[in-house]
Amino acid sequence: MIDIKILRENPELVKTNAKRRGCDVDIDALVKLDADYRALLTEVEEMRALRNKLSKECATNPAVRDQVKAMKDTMAAKEAQSVELKAQVDAQMAWLPNFFAPDVPVGADDKGNQLLYHVGEKPQFTFKPADHQELFERLGIIDTTRGAKVAQAGFYYWSGAGAQLLDALFFWTKRELVNRGFSLFYTPCVAKEHTLFGTGYLPFFADQTYKLEGQDLALIGTSEQTLVGYHGDETLDAAKLPLAYTAFTPCWRTESGSYGKATRGIFRVHQFHKVEQIVFCRPEDSEAQHIRCLENEEHLLKQLGLHYRVVNVCDGDMGAPGYKKYDIEAWFAGFNDYREVTSNTNLTDFQARRLGIKYSDRATGQKGFCHTISATAVTDRVALAILEHYQQADGSVVVPEVLRPFTGFSRILPNGKAE
RNA sequence: GGAGAGGUGGCUGAGUGGUCGAAAGCAGCGGUUUGCUAAACCGUCGUACAGGGUAAACCUGUACCGGGGGUUCGAAUCCCCCCCUCUCCGCCA
Numbered sequence: 362m363i364d365i366k367i368l369r370e371n372p373e374l375v376k377t378n379a380k381r382r383g384c385d386v387d388i389d390a391l392v393k394l395d396a397d398y399r400a401l402l403t404e405v406e407e408m409r410a411l412r413n414k415l416s417k418e419c420a421t422n423p424a425v426r427d428q429v430k431a432m433k434d435t436m437a438a439k440e441a442q443s444v445e446l447k448a449q450v451d452a453q454m455a456w457l458p459n460f461f462a463p464d465v466p467v468g469a470d471d472k473g474n475q476l477l478y479h480v481g482e483k484p485q486f487t488f489k490p491a492d493h494q495e496l497f498e499r500l501g502i503i504d505t506t507r508g509a510k511v512a513q514a515g516f517y518y519w520s521g522a523g524a525q526l527l528d529a530l531f532f533w534t535k536r537e538l539v540n541r542g543f544s545l546f547y548t549p550c551v552a553k554e555h556t557l558f559g560t561g562y563l564p565f566f567a568d569q570t571y572k573l574e575g576q577d578l579a580l581i582g583t584s585e586q587t588l589v590g591y592h593g594d595e596t597l598d599a600a601k602l603p604l605a606y607t608a609f610t611p612c613w614r615t616e617s618g619s620y621g622k623a624t625r626g627i628f629r630v631h632q633f634h635k636v637e638q639i640v641f642c643r644p645e646d647s648e649a650q651h652i653r654c655l656e657n658e659e660h661l662l663k664q665l666g667l668h669y670r671v672v673n674v675c676d677g678d679m680g681a682p683g684y685k686k687y688d689i690e691a692w693f694a695g696f697n698d699y700r701e702v703t704s705n706t707n708l709t710d711f712q713a714r715r716l717g718i719k720y721s722d723r724a725t726g727q728k729g730f731c732h733t734i735s736a737t738a739v740t741d742r743v744a745l746a747i748l749e750h751y752q753q754a755d756g757s758v759v760v761p762e763v764l765r766p767f768t769g770f771s772r773i774l775p776n777g778k779a780e
Numbered sequence: 781g782g783a784g785a786g787g788u789g790g791c792u793g794a795g796u797g798g799u800c801g802a803a804a805g806c807a808g809c810g811g812u813u814u815g816c817u818a819a820a821c822c823g824u825c826g827u828a829c830a831g832g833g834u835a836a837a838c839c840u841g842u843a844c845c846g847g848g849g850g851u852u853c854g855a856a857u858c859c860c861c862c863c864c865u866c867u868c869c870g871c872c873a
Contacts, residue, residue, distance in 0.1 A: 366835090402830060406842045413842090416854045420798055429853040596790090723808080 362714040363457050365450075368392060375457065381467075381676055382458040391453045398446040405443050408436050455564060458681035459711040465685055468675030471701075474688065475675065480659065481668035483692055488754050492695025493745040494626035497523075499756055501777035503627060515616065515631035519741075522770065522779040526760060527634070527744050529767030531609050534636045534661060534739045538607045541657055543638065546608040548587035551578045556590040559716035561682030561708070568617045580613035585735045588639040592718045597731060599722035603642035603650055607738065610635065627741065628700065636738040643720060644710065647732035651707040654736035655687050658703045661739060665761045667746055668692040670699055684709040691746040702743050705736035 368375050368391065376388040415429045466475040484490075497503035502523025508516035519527050539545055554577055557563045557570065562582060571580040581587055588606045597604065612635050619629060627633075638657060640650045655671070662669050674686035686706045690699035710730035713719070718731045751759040756775035765771050770779035 370835095399830065402842085406830065409843085410841055412853080417798070419853045423853085426853045433853085 362454060362711060363459065364710075364714070365395065365454060368454075368457075369395065374460075378460050379457065381461070382681060384456060384458050384681070386453050386456050391450070394446065394453070395450050398443065398450055401439065401443045401446060405436070405439050408432065408439065412436065455558070459684050459709060461676055461679075462685035462707070464673065465679070466673060466675040467677075469677045471674075471678045473675035473677055474672040477671045477673055477687075479668070479670045480663065481666070481692075483668050484694055484750050486694065486752075486754075490694040490697075490749060490752055492626060492693070493628075493748050495695065496748045496752060496758065497626070499775055500758065500773055502526075502773065505627060513631065517627050517630065521777050522768075522773040523744075523777075525768050525770075525779070526747070526764065526773065527741065529760075529764040530739055530744055530747070531634065531636055533764055533767050535607060535609060537661060537664075538605075538636070538638065538657065538738055541605075541660075543605040543607040546584075546588060546591075546606055548581075548584050548591075548608050548610060550581055550587075550610055552581050552586045552590060553577045554579070556586055556593070556716075557582075559593060560586045560589050560712050561680070561715065562586060565681045569614045571613045571615060581610060582614050583612045583635060583735075584608040584610040584637045585639060588637065589641075589712055589718075589733055589735065590716060592641060592731075593716040595717075596719045596721050596728075597641060599643060599720045599727065600724070602720060602731070603640050603646060606639045606641075608637055608639075610637070612740075626745065628745065630741075633741045635740040638705075638734070638736040638738050640734040640736075641713075641718065641720075641731045642734070643722075644729060644732050647707050647709060647734060650732075650734050651685065651687070651705065651736075654705050654734050655689075658689055658705060658736065658738065662689065662691065662702075662743070664763045665743070665747060667743075667750055669702070674704075679706075682706070682708050682711045684711070691743070692750065693746055694749040694752070696749070700742070700746075702740065702746055703737035706734070708733045708735060 363375070368388070372388055372392050379386060379388060412429055412432060415425050418425050419429070466473055468474065491499070493503075497505075500523065502519060502521055504518040504520060505514075505516075508514075508518055535545055551573065554563060557579060562570065566582070569582060573579060587610070588608055591606070592604075611632055613632050616629060616631060638654045640654060642650045659669075659671070669689050669691040672688050672690060674683075674688050679686050683706045686704065688701050688705070689703045691702040692698075693700050709732050712733045713730040718733070719728065720731050721728045747761060748758050751761065753759060758773045760768050760771050760773070768779070773779050
C-alpha cells in the first residue's frame with residue numbers, strides 16, 4: 362500500500378507510476394472518490410458531534426430527545442454511504458503498486474534486466490553435460506512420475522542421496538544465516554487472507570494460491586508471508602532494528618497460466634522448498650539491508666562453488682509490491698544457460714503499511730512504518746544447479762566441499778548410491 | 781469432539797446505561813533529591829482518521845474496551861452472531 366497522502370498531493374506521480382507498472386486503476390477517479398469520502402466523513406462527524414452534544418442534554422432535558430430522534434435516519438444513511446465510499450477507496454488503493462527505485466531499468470520482461478556482474482567461471486566439461494532431468498533419471502534421486510501419481514504433475518519426490526544432499530544444503534544454509542545474525546524460525550505453512558493481502562500476494566497473485574476449502578486459510582507461497590506477518594499490527598522498538606529472520610518451509614504455487622514454461626525437470630513446480638531471509642528495518646537502512654541479503658546469497662553460492670550472475674531486475678519483470686529487486690541467476694550447465702535461483706526484493710514500506718508494522722524510536726521520537734526486505738537464501742533450484750555443475754564424466758555428481766560434513770558423503774554415484 | 785471460564789490501554793487490573801478514553805498499580809518518559817547507583821517524591825504518558833495550524837509544537841472533532849450487528853436520545857456496560865485464548869475430559873503426531 363502506498364501512502365494515500367502521496368495520491369492526494371501528487372496524483373501525477375502516482376499516475377505515471379501506475380502506467381509504468383501496467384496498473385489500470387483510474388487515478389483521477391480515485392482522487393475524486395477519496396475527496397468525496399472525506400467531505401462526507403466531515404459531514405458525518407459533524408452530525409455525530411451534534412448528536413453527542415444533544416444526548417448529554419437529554420439527561421436533564423428530555424425534550425431534546427425528539428430532536429435527536431429526528432436526526433437518526435439521515436445520520437444512518439450518511440454513515441452507511443461514507444462506509445461504502447471508504448470501502449471503494451480501500452479496494453482501489455489495494456491495487457496500487459509500489460514505487461520504483463530510481464535505478465530500476467526499463468524493460469518489458471526479464472530480457473530487460475540489467476546485468477550487474479558475473480562471479481566465478483563456467484565449469485568446463487569433456488563431455489556434453491546433462492541437464493538435471495537426465496541426472497535424476499540416471500541417479501534415481503528425484504521422482505516426478507510418482508509425484509504425479511500420488512499428488513499431481515508438478516509435485517515430486519527427492520529420495521536417497523538426493524534427499525540427503527538437499528537436507529545438507531538447507532541445514533548448512535540455515536546455519537550460515539544464523540552465523541550472520543539471522544534468527545531461525547519454524548512457521549505455519551498456512552496463512553489467512555489478511556496475511557496474504559498484507560504481504561502483497563493478494564490481490565496481485567490471487568490465482569497462484571492454493572486455498573483450503575471452507576476455511577480462511579491458504580497454503581503459503583513462501584515463508585515471507587508468515588515471517589513478515591509475524592510482526593503485523595506491532596510497533597517495533599527502533600533500537601532493536603534491524604531484525605533478521607530466516608525459516609525453511611515448503612512453498613506452494615498453483616503456477617496457473619505458466620503451463621509450458623520451463624516444464625523440463627523440476628525447475629517450475631507446484632511445491633518447492635526454501636530457506637528465506639526476511640529483514641525488518643528503518644527506512645533509511647533498507648538499501649543497506651537489501652545489499653546485506655544479496656551478500657548473503659552470494660556468500661552461499663560462492664561457498665558452494667557455483668558460477669552465477671547478478672541482475673538488477675527491470676520494471677517489467679518486477680511484481681507490484683517491489684521497489685527494487687536483485688535476482689541471482691546460476692549457471693545451469695545442462696541447460697547451457699543462466700537460470701534464476703534467488704530473488705531479493707526491497708519492498709520499502711509497502712508490506713508494512715498493509716500489515717501495520719511500525720517502528721518507534723524512544724530516543725528521537727521518530728516513528729513510522731518499517732521497511733521489509735524479502736530474499737531467497739536457497740531453494741531446490743540451488744540443488745539442481747549443484748547437480749548440473751558438479752556432474753562428472755563417469756555420470757557421478759561430486760558434492761560441494763562445504764556440504765560434505767552434512768551429507769556424510771562426497772559423491773553421488775550413477776546408481777544413486779553415495780560414497 | 782465434549783464441558784466450563786474468559787477477552788478492557790505496553791503489562792496487571794477496576795469498571796453493569798450518561799459525570800468513562802476509561803480508576804489504580806507496574807513499566808516508560810521528564811524532573812527533584814543523591815558523590816554514583818538504588819530508593820523516595822512530583823509531573824507526564826494510548827492509537828487511528830478528518831479538519832485547522834508552518835508537512836514542527838499544538839488545537840478541534842470523530843472513532844476505538846476481541847470482531848460484526850441490534851436495542852437506546854446515549855453502550856466498555858443490555859441483547860444476538862462470530863472469532864480467539866485458557867482449563868478439564870476424550871482422541872492423537
